[in-house]
Amino acid sequence: MTQGERGTALLSVLLLVAVMAAISATAMDRLGLATRLAGNAASAAQARQWLAMAEDLGMSQLESQAADAGAALNSVLDVERTIALPDGMAVRATLRDGGNCFNLNSLAEEREGGRLIRSARSIDQFTNLMVLLGVGAGEARRIAESSADYIDTDRLPSPFGNERAVDSDGAGPVPDRAMVSITELSRI
Template sequence: MSDPGSPPPRPPENGVALLTVLLLVAVMAVIAATALDRLQLSTRLAANAGSVTQARAFALAAEQIATARIEDLVAADAAQTTLQGGWMGTPRELPIPGGTAVATVRDGGNCFNLNSLVKEDRSGAYISAPFALQQFVKLMETVGIGRDAAYVIATSAADWIDSDQAPIPGGAEDSYYQGLETPYRPPNHLMQSASELRAVNGVTPEYWQLLKPWVCALPVAELSPINVNTLLPDQAPLLAMLIPQGNLDLRAASAYLARRPEGGWGSLPNFWSAPFLKELDPRNEATTQTKLKTEWFTLDAVISLGNSEVRERALIDARQAPVRVLWRDWGEDA
Protein backbone atom coordinates (compact mmCIF):
# COMPACT_ATOMS: atom_id res chain seq x y z
CA MET A 1 0.00 0.00 0.00
CA SER A 2 1.33 3.41 -0.88
CA ASP A 3 1.97 6.06 1.66
CA PRO A 4 -1.01 8.44 1.69
CA GLY A 5 1.36 11.37 2.14
CA SER A 6 3.58 10.61 -0.88
CA PRO A 7 3.03 12.34 -4.26
CA PRO A 8 1.19 10.41 -6.99
CA PRO A 9 3.43 8.57 -9.44
CA ARG A 10 4.40 10.59 -12.57
CA PRO A 11 3.17 9.23 -15.91
CA PRO A 12 5.86 7.81 -18.17
CA GLU A 13 7.55 10.53 -20.34
CA ASN A 14 8.68 8.30 -23.18
CA GLY A 15 5.90 9.49 -25.51
CA VAL A 16 6.60 13.21 -24.87
CA ALA A 17 10.31 12.74 -25.45
CA LEU A 18 9.67 10.93 -28.72
CA LEU A 19 7.29 13.68 -29.87
CA THR A 20 9.90 16.33 -29.02
CA VAL A 21 12.58 14.49 -30.96
CA LEU A 22 10.28 14.13 -33.97
CA LEU A 23 9.47 17.85 -33.89
CA LEU A 24 13.17 18.71 -33.73
CA VAL A 25 13.91 16.40 -36.65
CA ALA A 26 11.07 17.98 -38.69
CA VAL A 27 12.32 21.50 -37.95
CA MET A 28 15.89 20.55 -38.85
CA ALA A 29 14.67 18.94 -42.08
CA VAL A 30 12.82 22.13 -43.04
CA ILE A 31 15.90 24.24 -42.22
CA ALA A 32 18.14 21.91 -44.21
CA ALA A 33 15.77 21.89 -47.19
CA THR A 34 15.55 25.70 -47.13
CA ALA A 35 19.32 26.03 -46.87
CA LEU A 36 19.80 23.58 -49.75
CA ASP A 37 17.24 25.43 -51.86
CA ARG A 38 18.97 28.75 -51.19
CA LEU A 39 22.34 27.21 -51.97
CA GLN A 40 21.00 25.90 -55.28
CA LEU A 41 19.46 29.31 -56.04
CA SER A 42 22.74 31.06 -55.21
CA THR A 43 24.60 28.62 -57.43
CA ARG A 44 22.18 29.26 -60.32
CA LEU A 45 22.39 33.02 -59.82
CA ALA A 46 26.17 32.90 -59.80
CA ALA A 47 26.18 30.77 -62.95
CA ASN A 48 23.71 33.13 -64.65
CA ALA A 49 25.74 36.16 -63.60
CA GLY A 50 28.82 34.54 -65.09
CA SER A 51 26.94 33.80 -68.32
CA VAL A 52 25.62 37.36 -68.53
CA THR A 53 29.10 38.79 -67.95
CA GLN A 54 30.53 36.55 -70.65
CA ALA A 55 27.64 37.39 -73.01
CA ARG A 56 28.27 41.10 -72.52
CA ALA A 57 31.92 40.53 -73.35
CA PHE A 58 30.86 38.86 -76.61
CA ALA A 59 28.52 41.83 -77.31
CA LEU A 60 31.44 44.22 -76.90
CA ALA A 61 33.43 42.06 -79.30
CA ALA A 62 30.54 42.35 -81.78
CA GLU A 63 30.83 46.14 -81.40
CA GLN A 64 34.48 45.98 -82.41
CA ILE A 65 33.65 43.92 -85.49
CA ALA A 66 30.79 46.26 -86.42
CA THR A 67 32.87 49.43 -86.07
CA ALA A 68 35.60 47.88 -88.24
CA ARG A 69 33.04 47.00 -90.92
CA ILE A 70 31.52 50.48 -90.74
CA GLU A 71 34.94 52.07 -91.14
CA ASP A 72 35.46 49.97 -94.26
CA LEU A 73 32.03 50.97 -95.56
CA VAL A 74 32.64 54.67 -94.95
CA ALA A 75 36.12 54.52 -96.48
CA ALA A 76 34.91 52.67 -99.59
CA ASP A 77 33.10 55.76 -100.88
CA ALA A 78 33.79 59.14 -99.32
CA ALA A 79 30.92 60.77 -101.25
CA GLN A 80 27.94 58.58 -100.39
CA THR A 81 26.64 55.55 -98.50
CA THR A 82 24.38 53.17 -100.39
CA LEU A 83 22.73 49.82 -99.75
CA GLN A 84 25.23 47.98 -101.91
CA GLY A 85 26.76 45.00 -100.14
CA GLY A 86 23.58 44.24 -98.20
CA TRP A 87 24.99 45.64 -94.96
CA MET A 88 21.83 47.30 -93.67
CA GLY A 89 19.32 45.36 -91.64
CA THR A 90 20.88 41.99 -92.41
CA PRO A 91 21.38 39.85 -89.27
CA ARG A 92 24.93 38.52 -89.18
CA GLU A 93 25.63 35.45 -87.06
CA LEU A 94 28.99 35.57 -85.33
CA PRO A 95 30.64 32.34 -84.10
CA ILE A 96 31.04 32.14 -80.33
CA PRO A 97 31.72 29.09 -78.13
CA GLY A 98 28.67 27.63 -76.43
CA GLY A 99 26.06 29.97 -77.89
CA THR A 100 25.02 32.33 -80.67
CA ALA A 101 25.64 35.99 -81.40
CA VAL A 102 23.61 37.90 -83.97
CA ALA A 103 24.53 41.48 -84.93
CA THR A 104 22.47 43.80 -87.12
CA VAL A 105 23.65 47.22 -88.37
CA ARG A 106 21.26 49.91 -89.61
CA ASP A 107 21.36 53.54 -90.67
CA GLY A 108 20.97 55.36 -87.36
CA GLY A 109 20.07 58.75 -88.85
CA ASN A 110 16.93 57.76 -90.75
CA CYS A 111 14.54 58.74 -87.96
CA PHE A 112 13.13 61.83 -86.32
CA ASN A 113 15.72 63.18 -83.89
CA LEU A 114 13.76 64.20 -80.79
CA ASN A 115 16.61 66.50 -79.78
CA SER A 116 16.06 68.53 -82.96
CA LEU A 117 12.96 69.98 -81.28
CA VAL A 118 15.34 72.54 -79.79
CA LYS A 119 18.29 74.56 -80.99
CA GLU A 120 20.99 76.46 -79.15
CA ASP A 121 20.79 80.23 -78.98
CA ARG A 122 23.82 82.52 -78.66
CA SER A 123 23.96 82.05 -74.90
CA GLY A 124 24.03 78.25 -75.23
CA ALA A 125 20.47 77.81 -73.94
CA TYR A 126 18.07 75.46 -75.69
CA ILE A 127 15.03 77.07 -77.31
CA SER A 128 12.29 75.45 -79.37
CA ALA A 129 12.87 74.87 -83.10
CA PRO A 130 9.65 75.61 -85.03
CA PHE A 131 10.48 73.67 -88.21
CA ALA A 132 11.31 70.52 -86.24
CA LEU A 133 8.03 70.90 -84.34
CA GLN A 134 6.19 70.98 -87.66
CA GLN A 135 8.09 67.90 -88.85
CA PHE A 136 7.27 65.95 -85.71
CA VAL A 137 3.57 66.80 -85.92
CA LYS A 138 3.55 65.76 -89.58
CA LEU A 139 5.27 62.46 -88.80
CA MET A 140 2.78 61.69 -86.03
CA GLU A 141 -0.16 62.46 -88.28
CA THR A 142 1.32 60.23 -90.97
CA VAL A 143 1.61 57.23 -88.62
CA GLY A 144 -1.92 57.58 -87.28
CA ILE A 145 -1.92 60.10 -84.40
CA GLY A 146 -4.52 62.87 -84.57
CA ARG A 147 -3.31 66.42 -85.14
CA ASP A 148 -4.45 67.77 -81.76
CA ALA A 149 -2.76 64.97 -79.82
CA ALA A 150 0.32 65.28 -82.05
CA TYR A 151 0.62 69.00 -81.32
CA VAL A 152 0.42 68.41 -77.55
CA ILE A 153 3.12 65.72 -77.74
CA ALA A 154 5.42 67.80 -79.95
CA THR A 155 5.21 70.97 -77.86
CA SER A 156 5.49 69.03 -74.59
CA ALA A 157 8.56 67.17 -75.90
CA ALA A 158 10.16 70.50 -76.82
CA ASP A 159 9.37 71.83 -73.32
CA TRP A 160 10.89 68.65 -71.87
CA ILE A 161 14.23 69.59 -73.47
CA ASP A 162 14.32 73.40 -73.64
CA SER A 163 16.10 75.42 -70.97
CA ASP A 164 13.25 77.62 -69.73
CA GLN A 165 10.24 77.01 -67.49
CA ALA A 166 7.71 78.77 -69.72
CA PRO A 167 5.49 76.20 -71.49
CA ILE A 168 4.90 76.52 -75.22
CA PRO A 169 1.14 76.84 -75.94
CA GLY A 170 -0.11 73.27 -75.69
CA GLY A 171 3.08 72.10 -73.97
CA ALA A 172 4.02 71.26 -70.37
CA GLU A 173 6.75 72.31 -67.95
CA ASP A 174 7.62 71.57 -64.31
CA SER A 175 4.31 72.83 -62.94
CA TYR A 176 2.39 70.17 -64.90
CA TYR A 177 4.60 67.23 -63.94
CA GLN A 178 4.81 68.31 -60.28
CA GLY A 179 1.01 68.15 -60.11
CA LEU A 180 0.83 64.50 -61.12
CA GLU A 181 0.00 61.74 -58.62
CA THR A 182 3.63 60.65 -58.84
CA PRO A 183 5.45 63.93 -59.50
CA TYR A 184 8.71 64.23 -61.41
CA ARG A 185 10.69 66.89 -63.27
CA PRO A 186 11.68 67.22 -66.92
CA PRO A 187 15.46 67.36 -67.42
CA ASN A 188 15.49 70.57 -69.52
CA HIS A 189 18.33 69.01 -71.46
CA LEU A 190 18.83 66.84 -74.52
CA MET A 191 17.21 63.43 -74.27
CA GLN A 192 19.63 60.59 -73.61
CA SER A 193 17.27 57.97 -75.04
CA ALA A 194 14.17 58.05 -77.22
CA SER A 195 12.40 56.06 -74.48
CA GLU A 196 12.27 59.29 -72.42
CA LEU A 197 9.41 60.28 -74.69
CA ARG A 198 7.18 57.88 -72.72
CA ALA A 199 7.34 60.28 -69.75
CA VAL A 200 6.27 63.31 -71.81
CA ASN A 201 2.79 64.82 -71.48
CA GLY A 202 0.35 63.34 -73.98
CA VAL A 203 2.32 60.19 -74.80
CA THR A 204 0.17 57.15 -74.07
CA PRO A 205 1.45 53.56 -74.33
CA GLU A 206 -0.45 53.24 -77.61
CA TYR A 207 1.15 56.40 -79.05
CA TRP A 208 4.60 55.23 -77.90
CA GLN A 209 4.20 51.97 -79.82
CA LEU A 210 3.27 53.95 -82.94
CA LEU A 211 6.23 56.30 -82.56
CA LYS A 212 8.92 53.89 -81.34
CA PRO A 213 10.05 52.76 -84.85
CA TRP A 214 10.36 56.35 -86.10
CA VAL A 215 12.07 58.35 -83.36
CA CYS A 216 15.62 58.51 -82.04
CA ALA A 217 17.68 60.67 -79.68
CA LEU A 218 20.87 61.67 -81.46
CA PRO A 219 23.21 63.58 -79.12
CA VAL A 220 22.92 66.80 -81.14
CA ALA A 221 20.25 69.50 -81.37
CA GLU A 222 20.04 69.17 -85.15
CA LEU A 223 17.59 67.81 -87.70
CA SER A 224 18.16 64.14 -88.48
CA PRO A 225 20.53 63.64 -91.43
CA ILE A 226 18.20 61.57 -93.63
CA ASN A 227 20.24 59.56 -96.14
CA VAL A 228 18.08 59.25 -99.25
CA ASN A 229 20.38 56.48 -100.50
CA THR A 230 19.51 54.20 -97.58
CA LEU A 231 15.91 55.25 -96.88
CA LEU A 232 13.76 52.15 -97.39
CA PRO A 233 10.43 52.13 -99.22
CA ASP A 234 8.54 51.35 -95.99
CA GLN A 235 10.12 54.46 -94.43
CA ALA A 236 8.13 56.79 -96.68
CA PRO A 237 6.64 58.58 -93.61
CA LEU A 238 10.12 60.02 -92.99
CA LEU A 239 10.08 61.46 -96.51
CA ALA A 240 6.62 62.93 -95.87
CA MET A 241 7.96 64.43 -92.63
CA LEU A 242 10.52 66.46 -94.57
CA ILE A 243 7.75 68.49 -96.22
CA PRO A 244 5.36 69.22 -93.34
CA GLN A 245 3.41 71.84 -95.29
CA GLY A 246 2.51 69.38 -98.06
CA ASN A 247 0.50 66.20 -98.46
CA LEU A 248 2.94 63.68 -99.84
CA ASP A 249 1.39 60.57 -101.39
CA LEU A 250 2.97 57.76 -99.35
CA ARG A 251 2.44 55.17 -102.08
CA ALA A 252 4.16 57.39 -104.64
CA ALA A 253 7.00 58.10 -102.19
CA SER A 254 7.44 54.40 -101.42
CA ALA A 255 7.49 53.51 -105.10
CA TYR A 256 10.01 56.29 -105.76
CA LEU A 257 12.35 54.94 -103.09
CA ALA A 258 11.96 51.42 -104.48
CA ARG A 259 13.10 52.70 -107.92
CA ARG A 260 16.28 54.23 -106.50
CA PRO A 261 19.34 53.64 -108.74
CA GLU A 262 21.43 50.72 -107.49
CA GLY A 263 24.42 52.98 -106.94
CA GLY A 264 22.38 55.71 -105.23
CA TRP A 265 21.14 59.01 -106.58
CA GLY A 266 24.61 60.46 -106.85
CA SER A 267 23.48 64.00 -106.01
CA LEU A 268 20.71 65.61 -103.97
CA PRO A 269 19.36 67.61 -106.96
CA ASN A 270 18.83 64.27 -108.69
CA PHE A 271 16.76 63.06 -105.76
CA TRP A 272 14.66 66.22 -105.43
CA SER A 273 14.05 66.46 -109.19
CA ALA A 274 11.06 64.11 -109.07
CA PRO A 275 7.96 66.08 -110.20
CA PHE A 276 5.79 64.92 -107.26
CA LEU A 277 8.45 66.26 -104.85
CA LYS A 278 9.07 69.53 -106.68
CA GLU A 279 5.38 70.42 -106.76
CA LEU A 280 5.30 70.29 -102.94
CA ASP A 281 7.93 73.06 -102.89
CA PRO A 282 10.19 71.66 -100.12
CA ARG A 283 11.77 74.30 -97.92
CA ASN A 284 15.51 74.84 -97.78
CA GLU A 285 15.67 73.24 -94.30
CA ALA A 286 14.38 69.98 -95.80
CA THR A 287 16.65 69.90 -98.84
CA THR A 288 19.73 70.58 -96.70
CA GLN A 289 18.59 68.01 -94.14
CA THR A 290 18.78 65.21 -96.71
CA LYS A 291 22.17 63.58 -97.22
CA LEU A 292 23.89 61.06 -99.48
CA LYS A 293 26.13 59.68 -96.74
CA THR A 294 25.25 58.03 -93.44
CA GLU A 295 26.57 59.83 -90.37
CA TRP A 296 25.12 57.62 -87.61
CA PHE A 297 24.75 53.85 -87.39
CA THR A 298 22.96 51.63 -84.88
CA LEU A 299 24.08 48.17 -83.86
CA ASP A 300 21.64 45.64 -82.40
CA ALA A 301 23.33 42.59 -80.87
CA VAL A 302 21.61 39.55 -79.35
CA ILE A 303 23.88 37.13 -77.48
CA SER A 304 22.48 33.77 -76.32
CA LEU A 305 24.73 31.84 -73.97
CA GLY A 306 23.46 28.92 -71.90
CA ASN A 307 20.22 30.03 -70.28
CA SER A 308 21.12 33.71 -70.60
CA GLU A 309 20.27 36.17 -73.35
CA VAL A 310 21.77 39.65 -73.55
CA ARG A 311 20.47 42.38 -75.86
CA GLU A 312 22.46 45.47 -76.69
CA ARG A 313 21.84 48.53 -78.84
CA ALA A 314 24.73 50.86 -79.59
CA LEU A 315 24.90 54.19 -81.40
CA ILE A 316 27.96 54.59 -83.60
CA ASP A 317 29.22 58.01 -84.69
CA ALA A 318 30.66 57.94 -88.21
CA ARG A 319 30.92 61.68 -88.77
CA GLN A 320 34.69 61.47 -88.64
CA ALA A 321 37.36 58.77 -88.49
CA PRO A 322 37.81 56.68 -86.51
CA VAL A 323 34.18 55.77 -85.98
CA ARG A 324 33.30 55.36 -82.32
CA VAL A 325 30.55 54.02 -80.08
CA LEU A 326 28.83 56.93 -78.31
CA TRP A 327 26.49 54.96 -76.08
CA ARG A 328 25.15 51.50 -75.54
CA ASP A 329 21.95 50.29 -73.94
CA TRP A 330 21.23 46.86 -72.42
CA GLY A 331 17.92 45.15 -71.86
CA GLU A 332 14.64 44.22 -73.48
CA ASP A 333 14.15 47.66 -75.05
CA ALA A 334 17.66 47.69 -76.49
Protein backbone atom coordinates (compact mmCIF):
# COMPACT_ATOMS: atom_id res chain seq x y z
CA MET A 1 0.00 0.00 0.00
CA THR A 2 1.50 3.29 -1.05
CA GLN A 3 1.48 6.51 0.87
CA GLY A 4 -1.35 7.91 -1.32
CA GLU A 5 -3.47 4.81 -0.82
CA ARG A 6 -3.03 4.98 2.95
CA GLY A 7 -4.10 8.64 2.92
CA THR A 8 -7.17 7.78 0.86
CA ALA A 9 -8.07 4.90 3.21
CA LEU A 10 -7.58 7.14 6.25
CA LEU A 11 -9.72 9.84 4.69
CA SER A 12 -12.46 7.28 3.91
CA VAL A 13 -12.40 5.98 7.50
CA LEU A 14 -12.54 9.50 8.91
CA LEU A 15 -15.43 10.35 6.60
CA LEU A 16 -17.31 7.22 7.75
CA VAL A 17 -16.65 8.13 11.40
CA ALA A 18 -17.95 11.67 10.81
CA VAL A 19 -21.13 10.38 9.12
CA MET A 20 -21.70 7.86 11.93
CA ALA A 21 -21.14 10.60 14.54
CA ALA A 22 -23.73 12.82 12.84
CA ILE A 23 -26.20 9.93 12.69
CA SER A 24 -25.52 9.08 16.37
CA ALA A 25 -26.01 12.69 17.45
CA THR A 26 -29.32 12.86 15.59
CA ALA A 27 -30.43 9.54 17.08
CA MET A 28 -29.51 10.66 20.61
CA ASP A 29 -31.39 13.92 20.09
CA ARG A 30 -34.45 11.98 18.89
CA LEU A 31 -34.15 9.63 21.87
CA GLY A 32 -34.05 12.59 24.26
CA LEU A 33 -37.10 14.12 22.58
CA ALA A 34 -38.97 10.81 22.74
CA THR A 35 -38.14 10.51 26.45
CA ARG A 36 -39.45 14.02 27.15
CA LEU A 37 -42.63 13.36 25.13
CA ALA A 38 -43.24 10.12 27.03
CA GLY A 39 -42.78 11.99 30.32
CA ASN A 40 -45.21 14.69 29.19
CA ALA A 41 -47.76 12.05 28.13
CA ALA A 42 -47.47 10.36 31.52
CA SER A 43 -47.92 13.70 33.31
CA ALA A 44 -50.94 14.54 31.15
CA ALA A 45 -52.49 11.14 31.85
CA GLN A 46 -51.93 11.60 35.58
CA ALA A 47 -53.45 15.10 35.40
CA ARG A 48 -56.51 13.69 33.62
CA GLN A 49 -56.86 11.05 36.34
CA TRP A 50 -56.55 13.68 39.08
CA LEU A 51 -59.13 15.81 37.30
CA ALA A 52 -61.56 12.90 37.05
CA MET A 53 -61.03 12.08 40.73
CA ALA A 54 -61.50 15.72 41.75
CA GLU A 55 -64.66 15.87 39.64
CA ASP A 56 -66.06 12.73 41.29
CA LEU A 57 -65.12 13.97 44.75
CA GLY A 58 -66.58 17.40 44.05
CA MET A 59 -69.78 15.94 42.62
CA SER A 60 -70.30 13.76 45.70
CA GLN A 61 -69.81 16.79 47.98
CA LEU A 62 -72.10 18.96 45.85
CA GLU A 63 -74.76 16.24 45.68
CA SER A 64 -74.82 16.03 49.47
CA GLN A 65 -75.05 19.84 49.71
CA ALA A 66 -77.84 19.86 47.12
CA ALA A 67 -79.72 17.19 49.05
CA ASP A 68 -79.40 19.32 52.21
CA ALA A 69 -80.50 22.47 50.33
CA GLY A 70 -83.86 20.98 49.32
CA ALA A 71 -86.00 23.56 47.53
CA ALA A 72 -83.22 26.16 47.61
CA LEU A 73 -81.12 24.13 45.17
CA ASN A 74 -79.94 27.31 43.46
CA SER A 75 -78.04 28.25 46.62
CA VAL A 76 -75.32 25.73 45.66
CA LEU A 77 -74.92 27.13 42.13
CA ASP A 78 -72.38 29.80 41.12
CA VAL A 79 -70.54 29.64 44.46
CA GLU A 80 -66.79 28.98 44.31
CA ARG A 81 -65.74 26.11 46.56
CA THR A 82 -62.38 24.67 47.53
CA ILE A 83 -62.23 20.88 47.44
CA ALA A 84 -59.37 19.22 49.35
CA LEU A 85 -57.68 16.35 47.53
CA PRO A 86 -56.17 13.30 49.29
CA ASP A 87 -52.59 14.39 48.50
CA GLY A 88 -53.04 17.67 50.38
CA MET A 89 -53.60 19.76 47.27
CA ALA A 90 -56.84 21.63 46.62
CA VAL A 91 -59.06 22.37 43.64
CA ARG A 92 -61.27 25.45 43.32
CA ALA A 93 -64.53 24.74 41.52
CA THR A 94 -67.72 26.59 40.68
CA LEU A 95 -70.86 24.66 39.85
CA ARG A 96 -72.94 26.24 37.12
CA ASP A 97 -76.28 25.17 35.71
CA GLY A 98 -75.51 23.42 32.44
CA GLY A 99 -79.02 22.35 31.62
CA ASN A 100 -81.24 23.51 28.82
CA CYS A 101 -82.89 26.15 30.94
CA PHE A 102 -81.99 29.64 32.08
CA ASN A 103 -81.21 30.01 35.78
CA LEU A 104 -83.13 33.13 36.81
CA ASN A 105 -80.97 33.49 39.91
CA SER A 106 -77.93 34.05 37.69
CA LEU A 107 -79.35 37.55 37.04
CA ALA A 108 -77.58 38.53 40.27
CA GLU A 109 -74.17 37.34 41.42
CA GLU A 110 -73.36 36.71 45.07
CA ARG A 111 -70.56 38.88 46.46
CA GLU A 112 -68.83 39.01 49.83
CA GLY A 113 -71.17 39.27 52.75
CA GLY A 114 -73.93 37.51 50.81
CA ARG A 115 -74.81 40.62 48.81
CA LEU A 116 -76.49 39.97 45.46
CA ILE A 117 -75.40 42.29 42.63
CA ARG A 118 -76.92 42.51 39.14
CA SER A 119 -75.09 40.58 36.40
CA ALA A 120 -75.14 42.53 33.12
CA ARG A 121 -74.02 39.43 31.18
CA SER A 122 -76.92 37.34 32.51
CA ILE A 123 -79.40 40.16 31.92
CA ASP A 124 -78.27 40.31 28.28
CA GLN A 125 -78.55 36.51 27.97
CA PHE A 126 -82.06 36.48 29.46
CA THR A 127 -83.11 39.36 27.17
CA ASN A 128 -81.73 37.58 24.09
CA LEU A 129 -83.42 34.32 25.10
CA MET A 130 -86.80 36.03 25.38
CA VAL A 131 -86.30 37.83 22.04
CA LEU A 132 -85.52 34.46 20.42
CA LEU A 133 -88.76 33.13 21.92
CA GLY A 134 -90.76 35.94 20.31
CA VAL A 135 -90.99 38.54 23.08
CA GLY A 136 -90.43 42.12 21.88
CA ALA A 137 -86.94 43.49 22.56
CA GLY A 138 -88.17 46.35 24.79
CA GLU A 139 -90.49 44.11 26.80
CA ALA A 140 -87.77 41.46 27.12
CA ARG A 141 -85.30 44.05 28.44
CA ARG A 142 -87.86 45.38 30.94
CA ILE A 143 -88.58 41.86 32.24
CA ALA A 144 -84.87 41.01 32.52
CA GLU A 145 -84.00 44.28 34.30
CA SER A 146 -86.98 43.98 36.65
CA SER A 147 -86.11 40.38 37.44
CA ALA A 148 -82.51 41.33 38.26
CA ASP A 149 -83.73 44.19 40.48
CA TYR A 150 -86.14 41.78 42.18
CA ILE A 151 -83.19 39.56 43.15
CA ASP A 152 -80.37 42.06 43.87
CA THR A 153 -79.95 43.45 47.38
CA ASP A 154 -78.74 46.98 46.61
CA ARG A 155 -82.13 48.77 46.91
CA LEU A 156 -81.14 51.00 43.98
CA PRO A 157 -83.55 51.12 41.05
CA SER A 158 -82.04 50.26 37.70
CA PRO A 159 -83.34 51.17 34.24
CA PHE A 160 -86.70 49.40 33.90
CA GLY A 161 -86.06 48.20 37.48
CA ASN A 162 -88.32 46.87 40.17
CA GLU A 163 -86.96 48.31 43.45
CA ARG A 164 -89.91 48.91 45.73
CA ALA A 165 -90.43 48.07 49.37
CA VAL A 166 -93.97 46.80 48.71
CA ASP A 167 -95.82 46.06 45.48
CA SER A 168 -98.41 48.70 44.54
CA ASP A 169 -101.26 46.25 45.06
CA GLY A 170 -99.93 45.32 48.51
CA ALA A 171 -99.17 41.77 47.43
CA GLY A 172 -95.92 41.74 49.40
CA PRO A 173 -92.37 42.98 49.56
CA VAL A 174 -89.83 42.65 46.82
CA PRO A 175 -87.65 39.86 48.21
CA ASP A 176 -84.08 41.07 47.44
CA ARG A 177 -83.00 37.42 47.52
CA ALA A 178 -82.63 34.50 45.11
CA MET A 179 -85.88 33.21 43.64
CA VAL A 180 -87.02 29.93 45.15
CA SER A 181 -89.76 29.18 42.63
CA ILE A 182 -90.43 30.07 39.00
CA THR A 183 -93.83 31.39 40.14
CA GLU A 184 -92.05 34.41 41.63
CA LEU A 185 -91.41 35.61 38.08
CA SER A 186 -95.15 36.35 37.79
CA ARG A 187 -94.79 39.01 40.55
CA ILE A 188 -92.52 40.99 38.26
